[in-house]
Amino acid sequence: MNIEYAVGIDIGGTHITAAIIDLASMKVIDFSLHKETFNSNLPVKEVMSIWEKVIRTSVKNSKVEAIKGLTICMPGPFDYTNGLCWIKDQSKYEHFYGLNVRYLFQGTLNLSSEFPILFENDAVCFGKGEVFKDGENLSKKVMAVTLGTGLGACFIDKGISVSTGEFVPADGEIYNLAFKDGMAEDYVSARGLLANYKTLAGKTINNGLELYNLALNGDEIAKKVFVEMGEDLAEVVIPWLKKFGADRFIIGGKIANASEFFLDAFNKRIKESGIEINVSVSTDNEIAALLGAASMLYKA
Numbered sequence: 001m002n003i004e005y006a007v008g009i010d011i012g013g014t015h016i017t018a019a020i021i022d023l024a025s026m027k028v029i030d031f032s033l034h035k036e037t038f039n040s041n042l043p044v045k046e047v048m049s050i051w052e053k054v055i056r057t058s059v060k061n062s063k064v065e066a067i068k069g070l071t072i073c074m075p076g077p078f079d080y081t082n083g084l085c086w087i088k089d090q091s092k093y094e095h096f097y098g099l100n101v102r103y104l105f106q107g108t109l110n111l112s113s114e115f116p117i118l119f120e121n122d123a124v125c126f127g128k129g130e131v132f133k134d135g136e137n138l139s140k141k142v143m144a145v146t147l148g149t150g151l152g153a154c155f156i157d158k159g160i161s162v163s164t165g166e167f168v169p170a171d172g173e174i175y176n177l178a179f180k181d182g183m184a185e186d187y188v189s190a191r192g193l194l195a196n197y198k199t200l201a202g203k204t205i206n207n208g209l210e211l212y213n214l215a216l217n218g219d220e221i222a223k224k225v226f227v228e229m230g231e232d233l234a235e236v237v238i239p240w241l242k243k244f245g246a247d248r249f250i251i252g253g254k255i256a257n258a259s260e261f262f263l264d265a266f267n268k269r270i271k272e273s274g275i276e277i278n279v280s281v282s283t284d285n286e287i288a289a290l291l292g293a294a295s296m297l298y299k300a
Helices: 044-062 101-109 122-133 135-139 190-201 208-216 220-244 254-272 285-297
Strands: 005-011 015-022 034-037 070-074 117-121 141-147 151-157 248-252 278-281
Touching: 005 044, 005 122, 005 285, 015 044, 015 285, 034 044, 044 101, 070 101, 070 122, 070 285, 101 117, 117 122, 117 285, 122 135, 122 141, 122 151, 122 248, 122 285, 141 220, 141 254, 151 220, 190 208, 190 220, 190 254, 208 220, 208 254, 220 254, 248 254, 254 278
Parallel strands: 005 070, 070 117, 141 248, 248 278
Antiparallel strands: 005 015, 015 034, 141 151
């Protein structure tokens, strides 16, 4: 049997992770996972040099000789079809705005224009990866969210991402849905958590990890902030869980690590809404993202 391999790549604001994925079994090849943190506001050439090093290290460590393509999950805004970066005013990739990242990969890695270099939204990659991690999900309707610096979402029907039509929000996004005095991401995100803590406690904290540690140490206001975020998340997604007819709901992203403080509140609101759904928290966002990226080359 001729097994084919892809490089799965997860690119964030401060990190790049690469691994070689066996496209037949949708598994990560042993020893191939390689990760580096970096400053994405470095000049383009320096960023590409870091990306090249990570990819080449991953391929070398895998001992795989023939790679079928590069599959990359990227944060938005990004033209995933054409490979154009439209990230602006987000304190990341400030030198990449308007550049064709596919061309940058071709030049840096000396690849032909025919070599597949595919891009997908990071939240969609996470959701699709979770589907491939659990074969049962391939026959289900799954909604997945990523909770972090922003609020990502995707809707997957039998392994296929759905971003148009009356049963999902525009572009499959929920971060920009009108909610309370603003939009969903103002409340369900690290930014929302920190803002709520400042309102309730009158104190400024630096990041979500600090808030999580406060909650772990018994800070009642920190706990309350997580509970309210869980309730808000439920209010945001309930209409779309109903419209999409989701069988499963998966929560990922860095804030998912604090699920002990918000999951009960989320589940309570879901139950009160009359929805019966399997709710789970991802145990490995990174592998899910890599598998989801590689699934762009997967053929059942």
